Amino acid sequence: MAGRIPQSFIDDLTARADIVELIGSRVELKKAGREYRACCPFHNEKTPSFWVSPVKQFYHCFGCGAHGTALGFLMEYDKLSFPEAIEELAGRLGLDVPREAGSQPDNSGSTTPLYDMNLRVAKYFASVLPNDARAKEYAKKRGLTRETIDKFMIGFATNSWNEVLKRFGAKDADRKALADCGLIIERERTDSRTLDRHYDRFRDRLMFPIRDSRGRVLAFGGRIIDQGEPKYLNSPETMLFHKGRELYGLYEVRQSRTTLRRLMVVEGYMDVARLHQAGVNYAVATLGTATTPEHLRRIFKLVNEVVFCFDGDKAGRAAAWRALGNALPEARDGRQIRFLFLPEGHDPDSLVGVEGREAFEKRLDGALPLSEYLASALAEQADLSHADGRAQFAELARPLVTKVAPGVYRDLLIDRLSESIKLTSARLNQLWFNEVTDAAGNHLTSAPSASERRTVSRPRDGGGGKGLVTKAVKLVVHFPAIAGKVSGAQLTQLEMTDDPGSRFLFELLDQLQQDPAAHTAQLLERWRDRPEVARMHALAGEEMLVIDESSAALDLISAIEKLALEPTMRRHDELMAKGDLTDDERAELRDLNLAIHMAKAKPSPQGSGVTPQGQ
Ligand SMILES: [Zn+2]
Numbered sequence: 025m026a027g028r029i030p031q032s033f034i035d036d037l038t039a040r041a042d043i044v045e046l047i048g049s050r051v052e053l054k055k056a057g058r059e060y061r062a063c064c065p066f067h068n069e070k071t072p073s074f075w076v077s078p079v080k081q082f083y084h085c086f087g088c089g090a091h092g093t094a095l096g097f098l099m100e101y102d103k104l105s106f107p108e109a110i111e112e113l114a115g116r117l118g119l120d121v122p123r124e125a126g127s128q129p130d131n132s133g134s135t136t137p138l139y140d141m142n143l144r145v146a147k148y149f150a151s152v153l154p155n156d157a158r159a160k161e162y163a164k165k166r167g168l169t170r171e172t173i174d175k176f177m178i179g180f181a182t183n184s185w186n187e188v189l190k191r192f193g194a195k196d197a198d199r200k201a202l203a204d205c206g207l208i209i210e211r212e213r214t215d216s217r218t219l220d221r222h223y224d225r226f227r228d229r230l231m232f233p234i235r236d237s238r239g240r241v242l243a244f245g246g247r248i249i250d251q252g253e254p255k256y257l258n259s260p261e262t263m264l265f266h267k268g269r270e271l272y273g274l275y276e277v278r279q280s281r282t283t284l285r286r287l288m289v290v291e292g293y294m295d296v297a298r299l300h301q302a303g304v305n306y307a308v309a310t311l312g313t314a315t316t317p318e319h320l321r322r323i324f325k326l327v328n329e330v331v332f333c334f335d336g337d338k339a340g341r342a343a344a345w346r347a348l349g350n351a352l353p354e355a356r357d358g359r360q361i362r363f364l365f366l367p368e369g370h371d372p373d374s375l376v377g378v379e380g381r382e383a384f385e386k387r388l389d390g391a392l393p394l395s396e397y398l399a400s401a402l403a404e405q406a407d408l409s410h411a412d413g414r415a416q417f418a419e420l421a422r423p424l425v426t427k428v429a430p431g432v433y434r435d436l437l438i439d440r441l442s443e444s445i446k447l448t449s450a451r452l453n454q455l456w457f458n459e460v461t462d463a464a465g466n467h468l469t470s471a472p473s474a475s476e477r478r479t480v481s482r483p484r485d486g487g488g489g490k491g492l493v494t495k496a497v498k499l500v501v502h503f504p505a506i507a508g509k510v511s512g513a514q515l516t517q518l519e520m521t522d523d524p525g526s527r528f529l530f531e532l533l534d535q536l537q538q539d540p541a542a543h544t545a546q547l548l549e550r551w552r553d554r555p556e557v558a559r560m561h562a563l564a565g566e567e568m569l570v571i572d573e574s575s576a577a578l579d580l581i582s583a584i585e586k587l588a589l590e591p592t593m594r595r596h597d598e599l600m601a602k603g604d605l606t607d608d609e610r611a612e613l614r615d616l617n618l619a620i621h622m623a624k625a626k627p628s629p630q631g632s633g634v635t636p637q638g639q
Contacts (some may be wrong), residue, residue, distance in 0.1 A: 027123035029110055031550075038549040039542040041094040041113055043081045050101060065101060066090040080502065081545035084565040091565040093545035103278060103326045106552075108238055138264055141201040142241035145188060146233040149179025149244075153230075156180050162230065162249040166294065167377050172301040175276060176232060176293075181246060183228035186220060193222070206243065206259040229257065232293040234265065234311065235275040242270060245293045245311065256292065258312050268316040271308040271323070272296055280305040286329035286360075288388075289315060291343065295333075295372040303381040307333075307372070314346040320354040329360040331391050336368040345401060348394065352427035355394055355437075362391035395440040398424065403444060414445040422456050492590075493525035496583040498563040499576050500532055504547045506577040507536035510584060517588035526587050528556060589623050592616055 044060055047053060053060040053076060064074035067088035074085045084091040092100065098109035114121045123134070153159050153173065159180035163173060172178070181188070189208050193199040199222060202208045208222040229246030236242050243259035259265055273296035277284065280300075288307045290296060299307035310319060315332065323330050332347050334340035344363055351361050364387060366375055376384045392400070402420050407413035421441050428434040435449070438456075442449040500507055510533050518530035541547040544564050551557040570576045596616040599609055 029107060029121055030124055033122055034110060034549060035546065037110065037113055037117070037119065038081070038093060038095065038546045040117055041081060041545065042078075043083060043094040043097065043545065044076055044078045046094050046113070046116065047076050047083060047097055064088060064090065077544075079543060080564065081543045082548070082564050089565070091561055093548055095549060103284070104237060111238060135263055137197070137201045138205050138262070139240045139242075141192065141198070141205050141207070142233070142243070142264070145192060145202075145205075145207055146177055146179060146231070146241045146244070148188075148191060149181055149231040149233075150177050151179070152182060153178065153180040156182065159230065159249060166230075166298075166373075167301075168297060169301060172297050175279075175300065176273075176297050177235075177241075178297065179231040179233070180249075181224070181226040181229050181231050185223045185227065188224045188226070189220060189222055204262060205264070206262050225259070226257065228252065232272070232297070234259070234270060234272055234293075236270070237275055237278060239275050239279075240264075243311075245272065247294060256312065267311045267313050269318050269322070270311060271319060272311055273300070273308040274322075276300060277306055277308060284327055286327050286331065287323055288331045288333055288364075289319075289323070289347075290333045290372045291335070291340075292371070292373070298373040299376055299384075302376045302384065304376065304384060314343060315350055317350050317353060320351055324354055324359060328358055329362075331362045331364055331388055333364045333366065333372055335371050336365045340365065344397070348398060348401070349424065349427070351394060352424055353429070355428050355433055357432045359433075361394040362388075363394070363397040364388060364391035395437050398437070399440055399444050402441075408444060414447075417441075417445050418447070418452065418455065425456060492583050492587050493523075493529055494559075494563070496529050496580055496587070497532065497560065498566065498568070499570070499580045499583070500529075500536070501544055501547065501560050501564045502568050502570075503573050503576040504536055504541040504544060506573060506580050507533045508540060509577040510537070510581065514581065514584050514588065518584060521587070521591060523587075523590070526590075529584070529587070585623065589620065592619050592623075596620060 044053065047062075048060070051062045051065045051074075053062045054072070056075075058077070058079065060076040060078070061072045062074045062076070063069050063072045064085040064087050066074075066085060067090070069087050073087040074083065074090075076083045082091065082093060083097060090100065094113060095106070095109045098104050098112050099106060102109070102112065104112060111121055150173075153163065163178070168178065189199070189202065193202050193208065199208070203210060203222065207225055209225050211221055211223065226244060226246045228250065229248050232245040232247070233241045234243040234245060243262065243265035245259075246257045248255055248257075258267070261267060271289070272293050276296075277287070284306060286306055288299070288304065290299065290307055290309050292309055293311075296307045296309045299305075310316075320330075332344060332351075334344045334347075344365070348363070355361055366372065366387075370378075372384075398421070402417050405420055406417040408417060418441075425434065425437060425441070428437060438452050439449045442452045445452075447455075515530060515533060515537070518526050518533070521527065535550070536547070541550065548557060548560055548564060551560060568576075570579055596613065599605060599613045599616070602609070605613065
């Protein structure tokens, strides 16, 4: 596994990034004053409310609230993971991403030689296909066009036990890389010294490179071109390849760059290639496994709608049932999960070949929503005409429904199932979630869950102190340079308080003083892993009345001074409210009064090094 990316590199990278150039290469930007604007790529709109600030290196949409840094944009728009976004951004700047030596003690360290080897072999396979008459004939018979073959980098492994080994395994290190990639297999016993210890895994197969979201070849899938077993053969699990995680075709889907609304999950790479060829360019396939929860989490990071497509035969039904089980924990409001069963004897490959894209996509309208599929599959397992059968149905459904997180979606699912067995959903809820109902002290119907969500989403905003902290943090987020204007004494005052907000502000300022940030984005990226970052992002997206750094610095210092005075004010008010004071308390109150008076009398920011607009 690759090691961690050093924080210092990420910091440096975000400081150097050019968000205008990055977003501009994907969305048409128009200059508007000091910023750039566009129609938002994250929601549908006719008048532009999407702004990109070169100064803050931050984008923000006033329509849908989307916002973030260059890295954040790559993650949202290109659907990359955080490390992938770093690689992409670094690539644009011509930088290599360094990796810290990870927990794995060296292990000859890098996976780069494996990616390289896979790519070299994939290119070799691809070069063989057009020159091998049998392979070419087979590809033609399967209806693959030249364009599709190129798009998916499809190749051919000749019927040889050592072609790959001979070509790529001259050196020990290369043989090791081939073996680590799963391209060659070690013999269990070697009788003679002349015999090589290894042989090729893939022979006489049409080869489909399996690529990650950046296009790096992780592994291969091979389809036998004549008779032979197994029909489909995949690379084994390797350092690069984890079946339960990868989706074949995702790279190609993303390359098509259509706005991605949904994904269709099919069973084989041939299905994916043929569907894309027909214009259904949102098809992906799992690789010889059922759809895993990890697959689903990846899918729902990209889109809110997924259609599972299965053959109508028994194996297809079984696979669908497994997919359903894994999909339930990911089911929730706003996500669409549907199941499409093809007529018996057809797979997507053959069907789209026969009827074309439009007719095939029409079938999607008839795909069963998860709730319908669940109800009908359960109904097949229990005879609903008897009370016993209905009870059995309820028993079968219970462990499945409990996989769904409580909320509107689960309530609707229960409503749907209750129809099948002619019970009220309240009764089903009671049967299934008795303990939950008791513990929470209320019924799990849609009404309370809606109100639950309301309470959760309301930001808890505290008293005046919180308001001051927010104000100060907002100033710093918009103008990170002003942190340098805060004096050591003021910092100490913040550090001394027991208010968590002030402590946070202290940490923020302290860090910036030691290590100034070039702009908002660099600051935000440094706090990426902290819970406070969501609030900071929101503040970065808010409009700012103050637009120059020197007035922002003055405002910040005045907020800090007020914050520092807070404990004094609180104690003062406490004593004032008490009325009957001891001598000591009376003396304390006098001191407090004096301190407050002095603080307020001070000409707002005291000599703290603020210069009215700089140098
Ligand atoms: Zn938007």
